[in-house]
Amino acid sequence: MALIEIENLSVNFSSPDGQVQAVRDVSLALEEGQSLGIVGESGSGKSVSLMALLRLLPEQSATINANKLMLDGVNMLACPRQELAKVRGKVASLVFQDPMASFDPLFKIGDQLTETVLTHFDVSSSEALIRVEKMLDRVEMPDSKRVINSYPHQLSGGMLQRAMIAMALVCEPKVLIADEPTTALDVTVQAQILQLIGDLQQETGMGLIMITHDLGVVAETVDNIVVMYGGKVMEQTSVFDLFDTPRHPYSKALLESIPGQLPGKRKLKEIPGQSPNPLSPPAGCPFHFRCENADQSCIDQMPPLTRWDQTNATACLKVAS
Template identity: 50%
Template sequence: MTKVLEVNDLHVSFQTYGGTVKAVRGVTFDLRKGETLAIVGESGCGKSVTSQSIMRLIPEPPGSIDSGSILFKGKDLTKLKEKDLRKIRGADISMIFQDPMTALNPTLTIGDQIMEGIMQHESMSKSEAKKKALEMMNLVGIPSPESRLKQYPHQFSGGMRQRIVIAMALVCEPEVLIADEPTTALDVTIQAQILDLFRDIQEKTGVSIILITHDLGVVAQVADRVAVMYAGKVVEAGSRREIFYQPQHPYTKGLLRSIPRLDIEGEELIPIAGSPPDLFSPPQGCPFSARCEHAMEVCDRVYPYTSALSKEHHVDCWLQDSRALAAASMK
């Protein structure tokens, strides 16, 4: 399958009064045409920073992309000038932000905000832009779009605002859509509708989606592949089935144990003990070792190499080392 985006060994840091926060530390993944890649992990693991780095929305300073590459259509986005990035943002790569209310301008009508992207990137008249905006509102399921076009964000419900933000992101028919926690502020009924909308839009447009979330229930419904992040690193990646049914990293297993299951009666939720490491001074070895019940001496000292368990399934864990596997089989 064709790769539309490649992130290679990405490092992002922030300069603060307390020192340098190493927020993203060597993240590598790719996105293929027409698929949904979910990036999951606890708050503060670097998911949103990674997604904003792709769009080059990290404020510089205090943030900086220290090394690595982000390849889109053969161009390294980390090397482009701001004027060239503006041609890509919204047109080729779009983003849905976490809170639809803060993503919308309360002083402009919904129509003006949807048409702004069209007028910026495509040579259309205002009447043509309005027609396309109405088509997009129909696509995302906004009733009576003609009258709704003239209304303001405060006149829409939370679910409707999220649909408008999705319409704004898709109006220029991008190849890549980054959705940063798109269902966090919504109740479960509206959340299900938004997820159905993502599936419908992907079938109709073929857009590739990067879904940033901590909700594994959402991941199970829409993702094709999953990347699990911890302390600024991708510690495990694989197909949805491999991550949910054959997890190998202790952190991935801990995430799965901490969510409720309806298929097992009376099962207790087991939280992951401890706290994430301090990214002012990240650990030299595996960042999860302090919280891992299987940690060995080597885990604290050396970061594990990446073990390929299948074509899609990769994990960074010393438990996959042949010596650890041999010791486990002797018990």
């Protein structure tokens, strides 16, 4: 059974300037044990798509429309508000860019982790602490005894991110949703954390969604990729195919922007032009402003997402079928 099924999801926010069309007609799915990367530059609708699935968006301003919004068989569109936390806690755990925001600065790390276990499992405090210690070992936390007795501000960024991954995994979720989990870390620590997430996913068989603006981050951590731009899905593919034969012009541009991807080239290649304004997105392809191949047809109509096979689909009028 699919763990996550999102079909034709659109999300608007009401703002003083009008309706922000953050996500437009997005479909994606995740099977049990699969790993999926969602990539695209900042503002493309990656986080909002997953926050909509988990119903974590502000209800006063966000309008969610979808044909399907299923999490582990639960219809998240119809799920009563008091049930939501239970469903989320049982199925999905989140890891964010800024672990400092996820921990309460006034409580020790060990107490916060133990509290999480006690909320989700019917165990004693001492059993909860044993689970926490085991989990800190599994995330290869250095000096875990000290960490348990530390306040968040006493840990380095990398250690805090490990603590946050431990907090996410201690609930034994079916899927881990990591939203830019390493963006705030330096490159060496970034690589260690990605390796850790990849290893834990293999070990536990949980599903993984890795949201990032950086293709380099997903290259070694996930199997499949959804490329988003301007609130829409541009391409669905496997990591191998994306790096081997990217089809969509935006995917190609993203690949070229990875540092070190081209020999001798250290500077990021900038994609010329601006992203579309989400207050009045274009009727046609959102990438047409910046695409070398675009012509009038790309301005007039949004290309349908054309499926090539089970894993590959591309939304581009200029990619030959």
